[in-house]
Amino acid sequence: MTAKKSSEAARQYIDLYRHNSELIDRACDAPALNRRRKDALSVFESTPFPCKGDEGYEKTSVEEIFAPDYGINVARKNIPVDAARSFKCDVPNLSTLAAFVVNDAFVPSQGLAERLPQGVTFMSLAEGARRFPELVEEYYGRLATDSSAMVALNTLLLQDGVLIHIAKGTKVEKPLQLVNIFSAPVPLLAFRRLLVVVEEGAAVKLLVCDHTQDSGKAYCASQVAEIFVRRGARFEMCSIEESSALTSRMAQTYVSQEEGSVTNVNTTTLTCGTSRNEWRVSLNGSHCESRLTGMAIGSDEMHIDNDTSVNHNAPHCHSDQTFKYVLDGKSRGAFEGRILVTPEAPFTEAYQSTRNILASPDARMHCKPQLEIYNDEVKCSHGATTGQLDHEKIFYMRSRGIPEAEARTMLMQAFMIDIIESVSIPGLSDRLRHLVERRFDGTLGSCASCNSNC
């Protein structure tokens, strides 16, 4: 691969930073975050964006995602706080401790700080970096350190983010909910960052929802999440994307697990423009459990790409990955999944499965399952299938009077059921089932349930 040093796409960000570095530092006002920009710049200058066809990016060009000339709210003016106030979540009847990220600004729900249980920190990352510099210093940028141009760009230009800290032994009953919303009258690129530390023996559930308020504007999200799950801790997350056709998302989530910790992470793409999601899970202590499930529903021209790697670096860990796609219209799906078992990880159990349905002759799915094992004491498997809806099932249903379109919808919904049921946040599984049903029957995002008047 020839280094495409500072392509035009990258150049605009380098120039932007050079011209505004003081303004950015001042607006962010958090030394722990500002201090990292210099290194990020040198990585970004020497690392090109991956292009379609590059190893690991067979079907998705990151360069194209970042190529448009989006606006970036460098001076942090006119943050549309009202967007959060007027937003009505599509996952109602779920009592959560909610906060919003409007474009890139943290906006807590009414009285959030007072409602947070003892031991729970859920606040702006910049504010957290000012109030708890040592904590942020210790964790920020420690997982997302690889030579990725996208992480470097995020670190270079971000101005805020979200900090979640769960103190040792604190088991948080109510789920935390983070709603990412795009709301801007002009095309916009937002840098979003999430730092989660679940201390020893603590437990927390996190629901993340991505929305777009104005489907007529082009938006781009650069999202980097670093999640530390300490010894014996438990972390459950469900991330639901429901954005517009003009929205691109480049998301990278890093999870580090210590001994005896448990994670259950789900990613659901209901609607999007282009969505590239990278999941990097490292099992660094023995007896960890990691479950990673994903579901993607593509239609029209949507492009959904999930890339996982689960690294077993310690013995006696168990990991499970299951991803399912249903692709209709001219949508495109990609799944690249990797399991790595190092020599230090005997007695590993690691499984991966991806099953996909092409509901239209124009949809395409690309799968690349990979196992890399440097150890004899392992149980590993991977499987990938891509097919069509079963004609026998469709005929059986039609013979009972169920119209063909409805039969197909019911079968697609049924196909996703195990992923839906893998979500362990109480009440969310039912809501997710409802959302998926509406997605398939075409009533999702019909604005009936939203009062944002966009």
Added chain:
Amino acid sequence: MKTSLLDVRNLHASIDGKEILKGVNLQINEGEVHAIMGPNGSGKSTLSGVLAGNPAYTVTEGSARLHGVELLDLPPETRSHEGLFLSFQYPVEIPGVSMVNFMRAAVNAKRKFLGEEPMKASEFLKLMRQKREIVELDANLASRSVNEGFSGGEKKRNEIFQMAVLEPRLAILDETDSGLDIDALRIVAGGVNKLKNERNATIVITHYQRLLDYIKPDFVHILYKGRIVRTGGPELALELEEKGYDWIKEEIDGTGKED
């Protein structure tokens, strides 16, 4: 004078270019039970599949009218709405679709066809409960996925349960007795008999006389090489039970051997 319910004329159908039905004629009146028997490969299941609208088959000639409506022009779901029901020889498992959702979709689709409002939830659950009793199906049926993990007997009882809910004018039971022990057979046949009235009719497709001890046919037809070659009363089934199919083959082919 009896009212005609099904009128099949000169029906030809093929699968993958091979002609299976070679001119079937069949007239069924309201209130009648017809048995269709025949050796393996004679076209029995093809006939039921073609009438129900299985897209795997291609109809090349002929007509099939249900109370005057040409079935062959209709998609399978509309045939069902018009009152046709096929009990499958091999009921299909549909993991992830619960029986209750499956039946609700079926019932409401038919109501929509008839210009009626969807059924109220309470009314629907009551209907399910009533019909379940006809074939002695378990109460936890509703939450289970369609046919998934059902025993052979449960699958067939589930077919008759669906028939009971949909109240067809014409039910085709395709090898409903296959894979059933004697108790399940009695329950299934009992269910079919309870659903019988003077307005509807039943076609029983079977290999053996056994099922006909429980579901008494008015007419017995022998299908062979894609045609109905003999029609008689219940005594014809007994004759087959006793003598096998060879004498029929001999009469038709003149050799006694299948070609």
